[in-house]
Amino acid sequence: xxxxxxxxxxxxxxxxxxxxxxxxxxxxxxxxxxxxxxxxxxxxxxxxxxxxxxxxxxxxxxxxxxxxxxxxxxxxxxxxxxxxxxxxxxxxxxxxxxxxxxxxxxxxxxxxxxxxxxxxxxxxxxxxxxxxxxxxxxxxxxxxxxxxxxxxxxxxxxxxxxxxxxxxxxxxxxxxxxxxxxxxxxxxxxxxxxxxxxxxxxxxxxxxxxxxxxxxxxxxxxxxxxxxxxxxxxxxxxxxxxxxxxxxxxxxxxxxxxxxxxxxxxxxxxxxxxxxxxxxxxxxxxxxxxxxxxxxxxxxxxxxxxxxxxxxxxxxxx
Numbered sequence: 001x002x003x004x005x006x007x008x009x010x011x012x013x014x015x016x017x018x019x020x021x022x023x024x025x026x027x028x029x030x031x032x033x034x035x036x037x038x039x040x041x042x043x044x045x046x047x048x049x050x051x052x053x054x055x056x057x058x059x060x061x062x063x064x065x066x067x068x069x070x071x072x073x074x075x076x077x078x079x080x081x082x083x084x085x086x087x088x089x090x091x092x093x094x095x096x097x098x099x100x101x102x103x104x105x106x107x108x109x110x111x112x113x114x115x116x117x118x119x120x121x122x123x124x125x126x127x128x129x130x131x132x133x134x135x136x137x138x139x140x141x142x143x144x145x146x147x148x149x150x151x152x153x154x155x156x157x158x159x160x161x162x163x164x165x166x167x168x169x170x171x172x173x174x175x176x177x178x179x180x181x182x183x184x185x186x187x188x189x190x191x192x193x194x195x196x197x198x199x200x201x202x203x204x205x206x207x208x209x210x211x212x213x214x215x216x217x218x219x220x221x222x223x224x225x226x227x228x229x230x231x232x233x234x235x236x237x238x239x240x241x242x243x244x245x246x247x248x249x250x251x252x253x254x255x256x257x258x259x260x261x262x263x264x265x266x267x268x269x270x271x272x273x274x275x276x277x278x279x280x281x282x283x284x285x286x287x288x289x290x291x292x293x294x295x296x297x298x299x300x301x302x303x304x305x306x307x308x309x310x311x312x313x314x315x316x317x318x
Contacts, residue, residue: 012166015158017235020165021219027285029217029267030278033233035195036264036314037069037078038102040145043258045084047142052080055122056115057188072193079104079195089257091144095246096253097201097307099260101138101146105196106189109135112151113181116174128172133158133165133237135172143258150196158237165221165237167230197232198263199241200309201250205229207306208242215289216265216311217282239265252308262302262310275315282313 013019042048049068052058058070058080066084071077080102106112116137119126127138136150159166202208208229212218218231221238227245230238253259267278283301286293293303301313 010161012159012161015155015160015165017155020160020163021221021232021235022163022213022223023219024213024217026214026288027217027281028219029233029265029282030270030273030275031234032268032270033239034266034268034316035197035239036266036312036316037081038195038198038263039081039083039261040102040141040143041085041088041257041259041261042082042141042143042145043084043086043088043090044142045082048082048084051142052082055119055124057118057186059188071189072191073188074191079189079193083261085256087256088143090142091140091146091253091258095201095250096257096259097203097247097250098253098309099145100199100201100241100243100245101148102195102260102263103136103148103150103197103199104189105134105150105152105194107151107192109151109177109180111181111190111193112137112149113177113179114184114186115149115181116178117181118186128174129169130172131167131169131237133167135177137172145258145260146199148199152196152237155235164224165230167222167225167237195263197239197241198260199243200260200305200307201247202242202244202305203247203250203307205242205244210289211291211305212240212242215286215291217285260309262312264312264314266314266316268316275317279313279315 053060059073061071062069068082069078070080129136134150134152136148138148212231213220218233221232222230228243231240232238267275269275291303293301304310
């Protein structure tokens with residue numbers, strides 16, 4: 001897929017279903033595609049649990065001496081897997097190819113406001129960005145791994161220019177977000193919290209488009225944002241963000257550094273295609289694109305992007 005687009009008269013309009021995004025030429029991910037859990041390599045599990053469970057409010061679903069599985073309050077679905085590897089170094093200041101941030105989406109603006117108040121009360125420094133389709137706040141975990149905490153605006157409020165979804169990084173109405181959460185305290189990551197997207201620093205945008213759109217089947221949603229491409233399925237603004245900011249000369253994360261080890265795409269039944277058929281189709285599309293993959297004992301597909309981050313694809317029957 002070429003990331004260059006011909007010049008055209010810019011026409012802003014409502015982003016109604018089917019009116020935006022560029023579909024891949026071949027296989028296209030089903031409408032109900034969602035993200036599953038992410039696996040993070042960390043240096044100290046106890047310290048990471050203080051951050052993810054005690055501070056952010058994830059619930060511990062499983063725990064061993066070196067591994068913990070976290071989810072939202074009241075739900076059994078895994079969202080974050082923390083894998084301790086002793087001696088792992090934090091993310092270096094100059095960064096690495098791979099994770100830019102894991103983005104956690106909460107159900108409402110009020111949830112986001114309560115979470116922001118929780119972090120402010122503990123002195124956590126936050127960045128922020130209004131992306132038109134969402135409002136987000138940024139921070140780092142104890143190993144320097146990037147996180148975004150956000151809420152989506154209703155799709156009826158999204159806009160497009162021609163077929164490109166409108167996204168930006170504008171100032172957030174922080175007072176409005178906090179006011180939306182007033183009147184109750186933060187009680188942990190609420191039911192309905194999910195991994196909204198992963199954002200990756202990549203070596204180049206053309207091979208990112210070849211992997212995530214041409215081979216994997218995501219639609220290209222945003223291509224005019226400087227140095228970045230955004231890919232989504234089912235009309236979502238993005239399940240994957242890629243950028244080349246600070247990527248010149250940067251290597252992938254080493255095995256002795258904190259990193260995103262793996263992230264997961266969940267395929268659900270959709271009109272005209274079952275989750276199992278979609279899994280077979282994406283595997284074949286990846287093979288045609290020249291990307292290596294394997295099927296594990298559960299029948300799930302595991303591949304790697306061109307910069308070494310693993311992606312797991314699984315069928316979900318419910």
